[in-house]
Amino acid sequence: MDITVVLPQKEIPRRWYNVLADLPTPLDPPLHPITKRPVRPEDLEAIFPTKLIEQEVSNERWIDIPEEVLRTYCLWRPTPLRRAYFLEKALGTPARIYVKDESVSPPGSHKPNTAVPQAYYNKMEGTRKICTETGAGQWGSALAFACSRFGLECEVYMVRVSYNQKPCRRRMMEIWGARCIPSPSDRTETGRKILAEDPDSPGSLGIAISEAIEVAVSSKDSKYALGSVLNHVLLHQTIIGLEARKQLESIGEYPDVIIGCAGGGSNFAGLALPFVKDRIEGKEIKIIAVEPASCPTLTKGKFLYDFGDTSGKTPLLPMYTLGHNFMPPPLHAGGLRYHGMAPIVSKLFKEGIIEARAVNQLESFAAGVAWARAEGTIPAPETNHAIAAVIEEAKLAKEEGRERVIVFTFSGHGLLDMGAYEAYLEGGLSNHALSEEEIQKTLKEVNAITRQE
Amino acid sequence: MDITVVLPQKEIPRRWYNVLADLPTPLDPPLHPITKRPVRPEDLEAIFPTKLIEQEVSNERWIDIPEEVLRTYCLWRPTPLRRAYFLEKALGTPARIYVKDESVSPPGSHKPNTAVPQAYYNKMEGTRKICTETGAGQWGSALAFACSRFGLECEVYMVRVSYNQKPCRRRMMEIWGARCIPSPSDRTETGRKILAEDPDSPGSLGIAISEAIEVAVSSKDSKYALGSVLNHVLLHQTIIGLEARKQLESIGEYPDVIIGCAGGGSNFAGLALPFVKDRIEGKEIKIIAVEPASCPTLTKGKFLYDFGDTSGKTPLLPMYTLGHNFMPPPLHAGGLRYHGMAPIVSKLFKEGIIEARAVNQLESFAAGVAWARAEGTIPAPETNHAIAAVIEEAKLAKEEGRERVIVFTFSGHGLLDMGAYEAYLEGGLSNHALSEEEIQKTLKEVNAITRQE
Numbered sequence: 001m002d003i004t005v006v007l008p009q010k011e012i013p014r015r016w017y018n019v020l021a022d023l024p025t026p027l028d029p030p031l032h033p034i035t036k037r038p039v040r041p042e043d044l045e046a047i048f049p050t051k052l053i054e055q056e057v058s059n060e061r062w063i064d065i066p067e068e069v070l071r072t073y074c075l076w077r078p079t080p081l082r083r084a085y086f087l088e089k090a091l092g093t094p095a096r097i098y099v100k101d102e103s104v105s106p107p108g109s110h111k112p113n114t115a116v117p118q119a120y121y122n123k124m125e126g127t128r129k130i131c132t133e134t135g136a137g138q139w140g141s142a143l144a145f146a147c148s149r150f151g152l153e154c155e156v157y158m159v160r161v162s163y164n165q166k167p168c169r170r171r172m173m174e175i176w177g178a179r180c181i182p183s184p185s186d187r188t189e190t191g192r193k194i195l196a197e198d199p200d201s202p203g204s205l206g207i208a209i210s211e212a213i214e215v216a217v218s219s220k221d222s223k224y225a226l227g228s229v230l231n232h233v234l235l236h237q238t239i240i241g242l243e244a245r246k247q248l249e250s251i252g253e254y255p256d257v258i259i260g261c262a263g264g265g266s267n268f269a270g271l272a273l274p275f276v277k278d279r280i281e282g283k284e285i286k287i288i289a290v291e292p293a294s295c296p297t298l299t300k301g302k303f304l305y306d307f308g309d310t311s312g313k314t315p316l317l318p319m320y321t322l323g324h325n326f327m328p329p330p331l332h333a334g335g336l337r338y339h340g341m342a343p344i345v346s347k348l349f350k351e352g353i354i355e356a357r358a359v360n361q362l363e364s365f366a367a368g369v370a371w372a373r374a375e376g377t378i379p380a381p382e383t384n385h386a387i388a389a390v391i392e393e394a395k396l397a398k399e400e401g402r403e404r405v406i407v408f409t410f411s412g413h414g415l416l417d418m419g420a421y422e423a424y425l426e427g428g429l430s431n432h433a434l435s436e437e438e439i440q441k442t443l444k445e446v447n448a449i450t451r452q453e
Numbered sequence: 454m455d456i457t458v459v460l461p462q463k464e465i466p467r468r469w470y471n472v473l474a475d476l477p478t479p480l481d482p483p484l485h486p487i488t489k490r491p492v493r494p495e496d497l498e499a500i501f502p503t504k505l506i507e508q509e510v511s512n513e514r515w516i517d518i519p520e521e522v523l524r525t526y527c528l529w530r531p532t533p534l535r536r537a538y539f540l541e542k543a544l545g546t547p548a549r550i551y552v553k554d555e556s557v558s559p560p561g562s563h564k565p566n567t568a569v570p571q572a573y574y575n576k577m578e579g580t581r582k583i584c585t586e587t588g589a590g591q592w593g594s595a596l597a598f599a600c601s602r603f604g605l606e607c608e609v610y611m612v613r614v615s616y617n618q619k620p621c622r623r624r625m626m627e628i629w630g631a632r633c634i635p636s637p638s639d640r641t642e643t644g645r646k647i648l649a650e651d652p653d654s655p656g657s658l659g660i661a662i663s664e665a666i667e668v669a670v671s672s673k674d675s676k677y678a679l680g681s682v683l684n685h686v687l688l689h690q691t692i693i694g695l696e697a698r699k700q701l702e703s704i705g706e707y708p709d710v711i712i713g714c715a716g717g718g719s720n721f722a723g724l725a726l727p728f729v730k731d732r733i734e735g736k737e738i739k740i741i742a743v744e745p746a747s748c749p750t751l752t753k754g755k756f757l758y759d760f761g762d763t764s765g766k767t768p769l770l771p772m773y774t775l776g777h778n779f780m781p782p783p784l785h786a787g788g789l790r791y792h793g794m795a796p797i798v799s800k801l802f803k804e805g806i807i808e809a810r811a812v813n814q815l816e817s818f819a820a821g822v823a824w825a826r827a828e829g830t831i832p833a834p835e836t837n838h839a840i841a842a843v844i845e846e847a848k849l850a851k852e853e854g855r856e857r858v859i860v861f862t863f864s865g866h867g868l869l870d871m872g873a874y875e876a877y878l879e880g881g882l883s884n885h886a887l888s889e890e891e892i893q894k895t896l897k898e899v900n901a902i903t904r905q906e
Contacts, residue, residue: 003524004527006462008459009455009456009457071456074455074456075828086528106829116540117880167871171874172871174875175822175874176785176826258735372559372628373601376558376598377559378559414867415561415621415625415868418621418624421628423626423629
């Protein structure tokens with residue numbers, strides 16, 4: 001009967017884990033986009049509150065979670081850890097599969113784990129308004145939720161094509177009181193310039209980032225927020241893995257395999273980082289980041305300095321990248337369409353501490369439907385990638401006749417992604433596989449960046 | 454920090470509570486639609502499995518929950534009971550508000566509490582296929598989920614206008630392997646007849662019921678399932694209140710006020726019935742069923758025998774009704790648009806054991822948005838009615854300066870109802886208030902039914 005491993009609220013972790021304290025060698029610093037010199041903390045003060053800048057570069061192993069953030073976390077945390085008995089049975093595997101369910105947050109994903117502390121620190125430092133960009137809307141809705149907790153204005157620039165095609169997440173933002181603006185807009189210089197050239201521009205994440213930053217820096221009491229990639233974002237997400245560790249310990253389990261889907265890297269890192277120290281110290285544990293085969297940042301990309309955005313305005317980050325001009329195919333897993341990968345995750349992959357695997361779109365949806373029929377819940381398209389790898393590992397355990405403990409993050413639910421499932425069930429989806437030619441072309445551009453540095 | 458009251462899975466209630474054992478006087482029996490004589494159990498065998506027919510008329514106070522049903526319940530049960538601290542603070546009330554969250558089930562509402570045992574008993578008795586109808590899709594998706602657990606075929610007749618306008622719940626059904634058919638369809642005599650007269654018929658719940666029953670009785674190994682109103686449905690829903698009782702006891706609380714929204718009555722009854730015995734025995738506890746002002750079955754309807762469906766094919770049930778021909782305005786709370794009320798709930802209201810309250814549509818959405826901004830989660834339009842009454846009671850407690858314990862069911866989430874919220878936020882919703890004239894006209898028709906009997 002015991003499917004769910006509950007962690008009582010009084011046992012919620014009270015500190016985030018900062019992996020920077022335990023890396024074998026330090027991360028390379030981000031570089032200024034123009035001077036190409038290491039970015040100084042004060043360079044970032046126009047867009048982030050000082051507390052987050054401190055966290056971005058801190059080497060403290062443990063960082064206290066503020067009491068008010070904990071109170072808000074407790075609206076949905078600790079999240080359940082569940083044994084996927086029914087999937088195990090369907091696969092006939094000797095593996096024990098555990099799912100850490102981050103879909104139970106009000107916005108339906110892991111994103112509020114960082115949106116809430118970001119809103120809180122901004123509030124503490126006198127910010128009145130936070131601006132951000134969003135693609136499919138997961139991050140925008142999480143930040144809208146977080147801002148509503150602390151009485152902050154929230155302005156979200158949403159890629160116009162998503163704004164029109166995926167109205168549900170925009171409406172969530174509005175329920176929480178945020179303003180959601182289709183990008184490009186006439187509210188910024190960037191937007192006006194693009195609209196002048198193409199009044200029907202569908203927009204892009206790069207444009208939306210530029211608009212959000214432009215508005216953020218235009219006023220002293222407004223700031224910008226980012227939902228993945230950066231160190232402080234990954235730090236906040238470690239609450240996932242810290243809880244999972246306690247839950248597994250309470251039933252005498254320890255993972256052999258850890259799996260998470262990776263776009264910018266924060267969901268994957270959230271579960272993985274609290275186990276990375278054990279791995280560094282020699283523990284035999286397989287940690288797998290799963291990405292889409294049509295946006296194979298770790299599995300096909302190159303490790304070098306690249307811009308975080310597509311328009312080349314952010315600092316240069318040391319990471320695996322397909323090049324900031326890489327335009328991934330129109331995948332339904334919108335959260336996995338990022339050209340780069342968080343510097344921390346990139347470093348761990350480069351050092352051989354973690355592994356990476358690419359899964360194609362059809363395989364991911366097949367895994368998601370198998371999950372829904374075995375375990376009930378309907379996963380987000382991003383989560384389906386992790387599930388595909390879980391099924392692969394569970395089958396391997398069966399072949400090898402080995403009991404293995406597999407733990408993964410259910411990063412979000414798919415209730416607002418029914419169109420993608422419909423297309424899959426009706427045979428209207430394809431893999432959007434990248435040809436060898438496309439990959440070579442992309443990598444050639446990435447090399448060009450290197451030479452430029 | 455302790456917002457959530459957790460009930461460990463090993464303490465999940467193992468029996469449902471049957472209020473029929475404790476009613477002051479027995480329910481009047483359902484009558485055969487043609488003979489007008491009490492329905493005999495064998496009259497129902499073509500559409501329901503015998504175990505459910507037994508439960509429909511049982512007077513046993515406690516009925517064991519089968520082990521396999523418990524195992525499936527444990528995919529999401531026990532559901533959390535949470536203290537709504539943030540709403541309390543926003544209202545400045547001395548009341549302590551507790552929410553029993555039924556939205557955490559895979560289909561997102563309380564409906565699977567009965568869909569799962571219904572599917573199970575059917576499976577045990579050799580049923581191959583279950584047919585049902587659905588309006589907005591909450592019940593259809595819950596039954597699709599339940600049938601997928603036990604390897605049963607599921608055929609859902611969905612009112613055509615909803616099928617076209619609300620594709621998300623239909624897609625959920627398909628993910629779980631069910632067949633969802635717009636009604637009227639060409640698969641039944643009823644459907645073909647209606648399409649011959651009006652090829653563009655938008656359909657109605659009455660037509661969909663007729664189609665589902667027609668298909669169910671046409672084959673020996675197919676049956677029909679109903680999602681509310683009947684005694685066995687309310688029985689299964691008592692798991693809600695039984696868990697809530699245990700959770701409240703574990704923190705030394707007992708409710709002064711219990712609130713649930715009521716359409717057919719099963720959600721309301723699920724929380725309320727396990728407290729009704731205390732009320733009958735003289736405990737001072739206010740139990741409030743909340744309905745929409747534009748479908749005011751308890752507050753304006755009459756108590757008499759009426760058909761359960763709109764086409765007059767089901768047995769006559771003793772209940773409060775607005776008349777089976779009553780067509781409620783196009784409310785967004787689709788689950789509350791039923792002309793009648795469960796016989797058990799009707800009886801309790803008639804005996805003065807419970808109260809009823811009507812809430813208009815705009816007030817309900819205002820309450821839902823206030824909830825989302827205070828507590829995070831986005832409620833279903835049905836749930837918003839309960840929240841409006843919760844807020845009213847919390848304000849009353851403030852006026853009276855009394856600590857009161859208010860408990861209510863969060864019957865479902867509103868993630869698939871964003872269109873309704875958008876209409877509300879943009880000022881495009883109205884109350885659809887019934888005029889005194891409309892009410893008198895409806896009640897006149899209800900009187901006509903009485904005379905007919």
